[in-house]
Amino acid sequence: MSVADEVVFRDVVEAFLTDRATLTRRGLNDRSRDAYRQDLTAWARQLHVDAGGDAEADALKRVPISALTDQNVRIAYRSLRESSAAATCQRRVGTLRLFTQWLQLEGHLLGDPTLRIEAPERPSRLPAGWSVDELRRLARAASTPRDGTDRRRWPARDRAIFAVLVTTGVRAAELCGLCVGSIRREPDGETLVQVIGKGDKQRNLPLPPEAVDAVDAYLAEREARFGAAAPSDVLFLLTSAKPLLPGALNHLVETWIRLAAAPKQPGEAAHAFRHSAAKGLIRSGVPVPAVQGLLGHEDLKTTGIYVKATAADTRDAVLLSPAREVLRETAIPTP
Structure with a gap:
């Protein structure tokens, strides 16, 4: 077989993704497909560079193969x-392993070239979150x-965003x-927010009255600015009437952090509200499975990280207790 006749990455990547979508219990949404595709493109580019090719070339x-x-x-x-960061390497090794196993099943590879690779462990970092x-x-x-x-400033909208982030x-x-239409008013007076999470899984989260008030105040101002909204319209808008996207949301939260002189948390700015909400619920005695349902975690172990983080906070609080100084000052001398 000539080089021109060889099977290349581009020939099989889409078939691999279709197979993953079929075998994976939740299927693959567009974001997951893109993540797999990006990982395989990164491997192809690196293999191309190592072979003396151009890094900018279409390596796929x-x-x-x-x-x-x-x-x-x-x-x-x-x-x-x-x-790359350890977490990125770990994900990319996982993607390549799935890909090479599929290639073997399809008859494109005779062996698994990833067997001798050990992906780095993710650094142990407990979620921080903000204090009350x-x-x-x-x-x-x-x-x-x-x-x-x-x-671009819109306090009613910003308060509504804050309220939804911090309570859900x-x-x-x-x-x-x-x-x-994601804000649902139930006949019994309860208000729910209908969220579409990872894997396009839906969950309905209770919205407390204080958050409902903030959302209603924003919706009233929104209607005054832009007219009545249809249920299918995006809930949170920029002042230009364009939809609020994650990049703009994180920029907005970064502004709040700067104005509030609050500590910047690792990772995306808006995600720190998720950590804060989870740890607040754990501290309040909410059962871990209930917190798991609220956050939309597939695995209870993921939610358990917040239990560990809350325990670490308690340990740190004990270590900082002024009672330690009292005990030191009144220590009985050892004979």
């Missing part, structure tokens, strides 16, 4: 580890009109994906 159509040898994969992996006092300052930063002529713990993409 240039790299043959036969390039997935033990030696080539080890070299590519070393390069990826030098340029810090949340108070953030709420004021979101809700208080400020001097200036910045037309929804992800940034989930909040930006809400529609006006």
Whole structure:
């Protein structure tokens, strides 16, 4: 077989993704497909570079499946580890393993070139979240009109966003994906927010009265600005009437953090509200399975991270207790 006749990455990637969508219990949404595709593109590019090719070339159509040898994969992996975070490497190794196993089943590969690769462990980092006092300052930063002529400012909208984030713990993409009809008023007086999460799974989250008041105030201002909204219209808008996207949401939260002099948390700014909501519920004695349902975690172990983080907070509080100084000062001398 000539090089021109060889099977290349581009020939099989889409078939692999279709197979994954069929075998995976929840299927694959567009985001998951894109993530798999990006990981495989990263491997193809690295294999192409290691073979002396151009990093900017379309590696998917240039790299043959036969390039997935033990030696080539080890070299590519070393390069990826030098340029990527541990979590990224771990994900990409996982993707490549699934891909090479599928290639073997389809008869494109005779062996698994990933067998000798050990993905790095993710660094152990417990979620932080904000204290109640810090949340108070953030709420004021979101809700208080400020001097200036910045037309992008919209305190009623910002307070509504803050209220939904801090009481439900929804992800940034989930909040930006809400529609006006996602706010459901039940006959018994309860208000729910209908969230579409990972894997397009739906969950209905209770919205407390204080958050409902904030959302209603925003909706009244929105109608005054832009007219009546249809249930299918995006819930949260920019002042230009365009939909609020995750990038703009994180920029907005970063502004609140700066104004409130609150500590910046690791990761995306808006995601810290998710950590804060989860840890607040655990501290209040809410059962872990209930917190799991609220956050939309597939695995209870993921929710358990917040239990561990809350325990660590308690330990730190004990270590900082002024009672330690009292005990030191009144210690009985040892004979």
